[in-house]
Amino acid sequence: MYPQLFAYLDAGSASVIVQALVGGVAGFVVVVKMGGRRFLSFLPFVGKKFRDDPIDHEPTGSNGSAGEDAAEGSDETDLAALLEDAADS
Amino acid sequence: MSDTAEDSRAQPDAGSFRDPLSRVYVADGEIYRTLNEQGLADFVATAKAPFFKSAIQAGRLIGTRVADPVPGGIPESAQVLRHDLVPYVSYxxxxxxxxxxxxxxxxxxxxxxxxxxxxxxxxxxxxxxxxxxxxxxxxxxxxxxxxxxxxxxxxxxxxxxxxxxxxxxxxxxxxxxxxxxxxxxxxxxxxxxxxxxxxxxxxxxxxxxxxxxxxxxxxxxxxxxxxxxxxxxxxxxxxxxxxxxxxxxxxxxxGLRWKQANSEWSGYSDRQHYTGDDLDQKRTFVVDAAAKQHRRIIVDLGCNDGEFSEAVLPHADYVVAVDSDPLVVDLLYRRLSEKGEERILPLTMNLADPSPGLGWRSIERKPFLGRQPVDLVLALALVHHLSISNNVPLTDVIAMFADLGGDLVVEFPTPEDPKVQKLLRNKRAGLHDGYTRKNFEEALALEFDVADTLQLDGGTRWLYFATARG
Structure with missing residues (x-):
């Protein structure tokens, strides 16, 4: 399970899939791997292929490491100086 | 009313509460943001990224500093930031x-x-x-x-x-x-x-x-x-x-475009209904009223092509130009944007139904009336629309201007004015018998102190400069 507590919005499965689909062929492949039959069978033209697909395997567990930490050593950063530098034109 | 010490204590902003990592507070008119540990880590990663500095310098991202000192009333947090102010909040x-x-x-x-x-x-x-x-x-x-x-x-x-x-x-x-x-x-x-x-x-x-x-x-x-x-x-x-x-x-x-036929107002800017020197007279009166003292924010209600917003701009920090016709506001915005104008904000809303408080507890998004202190309101070529088209009594029209706060420059077109005649044409006779200059001046005096009056040479338009009472 990903640390979704950092993203306070509900991802919405449909939105996740659409994002992938919009990405072109590579995205389409991702959606198929995720379980295309469930998600794509309603589409015109291509949907028929997924209605005819064999039954999916059981979903595997997620790889689930918590993801990389955000910037390490943040307490060592002089944030004030960083922001002053950004503000100076 | 709270005393000065209370005013200095930070209050949470009603529109910022959904993200547990970051929360906005207001203290002494300044904007602060608290970050928890994870929020701080995310922000440091962001601030170090090259795009952040270029976005700040290009003016695409709001100016941000470490808050020093941190005002009272802000809860314990990993970091407090202070943001530059936006002159007038809109939605x-x-x-x-x-x-x-x-x-x-x-x-x-x-x-x-x-x-x-x-x-x-x-x-x-x-x-x-x-x-x-x-x-x-x-x-x-x-x-x-x-x-x-x-x-x-x-x-x-x-x-x-x-x-x-x-x-x-x-x-x-x-x-x-x-x-x-x-x-x-x-x-x-x-x-x-x-x-x-x-x-x-x-x-x-x-x-x-x-x-x-x-x-x-x-x-x-x-x-x-x-x-x-x-x-x-x-x-x-x-x-x-x-x-x-x-x-x-x-x-x-x-690539998206809004194709729209002419709205009823988009031909307004030729201002043909003003005779002779009337337009110059009007402009002089309005600018003189604005110039009486320096204004922080002027609100121009019914701004149309923005001519008067621009005329009063030298005497203000900021002008909020509001019109109920979104097409007219769009044209104004595109013109201002091309010029790179940063002191006039165009907005669209129905002035007879201005933005209410919305969202959580109805204060997440602030209502238009009372949103921020206003020093001067322009209500030019507007009163007859509110009173006749929207059937709002003159006393209530004036009360709305008073709700906004500040001084007032208001134009009253008399019943004989051709524009008023046009509005009355579709109304039952007698319905607007109360729409008279006498009634208007009495209504105005209930809320404001009239400092100056001018009848335009055409005869059917009267201008008033009135100061807020108390």
């Missing part, structure tokens, strides 16, 4: 089409630039953007976080609801999105957007994927317990796909 349902479009493109530009440095926004809300005059600026600095492999853009759905769908509906169906966004603080759902589009619109760029597939999938997955995001990484989802989506959204939105 997407008060913007014209081109304003919403440019705000959307700004949001996408920042995501695109951020992705190069491994940073993305957590959300995609049009409330992340404010205006410095005609320049959009991204204010939700707490929204940035590092990308994580295999994670989607969590803000995509919100971006659709609060940016893309309103723009699509205005561009393709000529539906005024402002009413819709005002009615629904979270924006337009995929299902609602699809319902408002025609079958032929499915062939338009972006509609099939962002609207049709989105809506149908939502219906289909409504009862599912699956969380699609969990499977993304192992299915090969990469940040490149987010970039591809953002690029396509950018092209799509850049």
């Amino acid at each position: 997407p349902y008060e913007w014209s089409f081109s304003m919403l479009r440019d705000a959307a493109l700004l949001h996408l530009d920042l995501i695109r630039d951020g992705l190069v440095d491994g940073i993305i926004t957590k959300d995609g809300s049009s409330y992340n953007v404010q205006w410095i005059g005609s320049r959009p600026v991204f204010i939700d600095v707490g929204s940035f976080e590092p990308t994580r492999d295999g994670e989607p853009w969590f803000g995509y759905r919100q971006f659709c609801r609060l940016f893309l769908y309103p723009l699509l509906l205005q561009a393709h169906r000529n539906l005024p999105f402002q009413d819709w966004l005002r009615g629904s603080v979270d924006g337009i759902t995929p299902e609602a957007c699809l319902a408002a589009l025609r079958r032929r619109d499915l062939a338009r760029r972006g509609v099939f994927s962002h609207v049709y597939v989105h809506a149908r999938l939502e219906q289909r997955l409504a009862d599912s317990d699956e969380v699609a995001a969990d499977k993304l990484k192992q299915s090969g989802f990469t940040t490149e796909l987010i970039t591809a989506n953002v690029d396509k959204l950018h092209r799509l939105i850049s």
Whole structure:
């Protein structure tokens, strides 16, 4: 399970899939791997292929490491100086 | 009323509470943001990224410093930041089409630039953007976080609801999105957007994927317990796909246009109904009134082409130019934007039904009346519309101007005025017998002290400069 507590919005499965689909062929492949039959069978033209697909395997567990930490050593950063530098034109 | 010490203590901003990592406070008129440990880590990663500095310097991201000192009343937190102020707060349902479009493109530009440095926004809300005059600026600095492999853009759905769908509906169906966004603080759902589009619109760029597939999938997955995001990484989802989506959204939105026939006002700027030197007289009176003292904020109600907003600008820090016709405001915004004007903010709203308090506890988004202190109100060529077209008694019209605060420059067209005659033509005889200059002056004197009066040479227009009482 990903640390979704950092993203306070509900991802919405449909939105996740659409994002992938919009990405072109590579995205389409991702959606198929995720379980295309469930998600794509309603589409015109291509949907028929997924209605005819064999039954999916059981979903595997997620790889689930918590993801990389955000910037390490943040307490060592002089944030004030960083922001002053950004503000100076 | 609270004493000075209380005023200095920070109060939480009613519009900032949904993100546990970051919260906005107001103290002494300044804006502060608290960050917890994770929020601070995310922000440091963002501030170190090259896109951050260039966005700040280009004025696309609100100026941000470490808060020093930290005012009283701000809870213990990992870090407190102070943001530059936006001169006047406004909301997407008060913007014209081109304003919403440019705000959307700004949001996408920042995501695109951020992705190069491994940073993305957590959300995609049009409330992340404010205006410095005609320049959009991204204010939700707490929204940035590092990308994580295999994670989607969590803000995509919100971006659709609060940016893309309103723009699509205005561009393709000529539906005024402002009413819709005002009615629904979270924006337009995929299902609602699809319902408002025609079958032929499915062939338009972006509609099939962002609207049709989105809506149908939502219906289909409504009862599912699956969380699609969990499977993304192992299915090969990469940040490149987010970039591809953002690029396509950018092209799509850049190409959207609002084609609209002339509104009843778009021919107003020739001002033919003013005779002879009347327009010059009017301008001189208005500018002299504005110049009586330096004004921080002037609100120009019924601004139309913005002529008077620009005329009074030398005597103000900022002018908020409001008109009920979104087309007129769009034209004004595009003209100001081309000039790079940063001290006039154009907004659209029905002045007989100004923006109310909205959202959580009805204060998450502030009402127009009383939103911020106003030093001067211009109400030119407006009173007859409110009183006759909207059937508002003159005393109530004046009361609304008083609600805004500040001094007032108001124009009263008499019943003999051709524009008033035109409005009265469709009304039952006798209905507006109370619409007289005598009644108007009495109403005005109830709330204001009249300092100066002028009858324009044409004879049917009277101007008043009145100061706020008490």
